[in-house]
Amino acid sequence: MKYRILLVEDDEMMVEILKRNLGKWGYLVREITDFQNVMEELDSFEPQLVLMDISLPFYNGYYWCQEIRKVSRVPVIFLSSSGDDMNLVMAINLGADDFVAKPFRMEVLTAKIQAVLRRTYTFGNTIPDVLSHKGITLNLDSQMLSYGDRKLELGKNEFGILKTLMEHPGKIVERSELMRNLWETESFIDDNTLTVNVTRLRKKLEEIGLSGYICTKKGVGYYVEEA
Numbered sequence: 001m002k003y004r005i006l007l008v009e010d011d012e013m014m015v016e017i018l019k020r021n022l023g024k025w026g027y028l029v030r031e032i033t034d035f036q037n038v039m040e041e042l043d044s045f046e047p048q049l050v051l052m053d054i055s056l057p058f059y060n061g062y063y064w065c066q067e068i069r070k071v072s073r074v075p076v077i078f079l080s081s082s083g084d085d086m087n088l089v090m091a092i093n094l095g096a097d098d099f100v101a102k103p104f105r106m107e108v109l110t111a112k113i114q115a116v117l118r119r120t121y122t123f124g125n126t127i128p129d130v131l132s133h134k135g136i137t138l139n140l141d142s143q144m145l146s147y148g149d150r151k152l153e154l155g156k157n158e159f160g161i162l163k164t165l166m167e168h169p170g171k172i173v174e175r176s177e178l179m180r181n182l183w184e185t186e187s188f189i190d191d192n193t194l195t196v197n198v199t200r201l202r203k204k205l206e207e208i209g210l211s212g213y214i215c216t217k218k219g220v221g222y223y224v225e226e227a
Helices: 012-024 038-045 061-071 085-093 106-123 156-167 175-183 191-207
Strands: 004-008 028-031 049-053 076-080 098-101 130-133 136-139 144-147 150-153 215-217 221-223
Touching: 004 012, 004 038, 012 028, 012 106, 038 061, 049 061, 049 106, 061 076, 061 085, 076 106, 098 106, 130 156, 136 156, 150 191, 156 175, 156 191, 156 221, 175 191, 175 221
Parallel strands: 004 028, 004 049, 049 076, 076 098
Antiparallel strands: 130 136, 136 144, 144 150, 215 221
8 A cells, every 4th residue: 555645845846856756655645735725635635644844824834733633643744944952842742743854865754754654554553544546545444435525435335345446456356255255255145236236336436537447357356457
């Protein structure tokens, strides 16, 4: 799985540098363009980490860190040209997980990002609660699918089918395997039951602009293309 990073930075040159370099490491990066609506972007993108400058238009990074902490425990790393101890202490007290002073080397920032992600999602035994693939985010707790600004609530079987396919992008998942995953058996399940559920899921996906997302290997099973 690729970790998603929300970038809250108003320096366009810095944004491009970070996106290019973090992309090379396999991270999915989305930058904020509307600095009055940071929380809306947080909600729609559901990042695993936030990189945030302190000096921002409208409200500073301290304000947004406090707002984030009201609703989420997502790790926050501050980026700031003000690298004095007072800023560092304030950032940590307001809920930030780390602080990187500008200018910085990308190797240092990347190491800090990796350390925070390991601490949050590995050492703490907290696995990411979302799957991401080709712009789609599937929340494993709420069974809610997000695509751009569209959200889709899935039924139990629809969620189970999509989760299995997204966990194996590019791989054909046989019908029998899907049936076992959904109903823990294939012995007493009419094969048409799976077809009905896949058809219903496809119809829902089409309604939010995801026509053709689930592919069929005739007589074998289903798959989603690799990212």
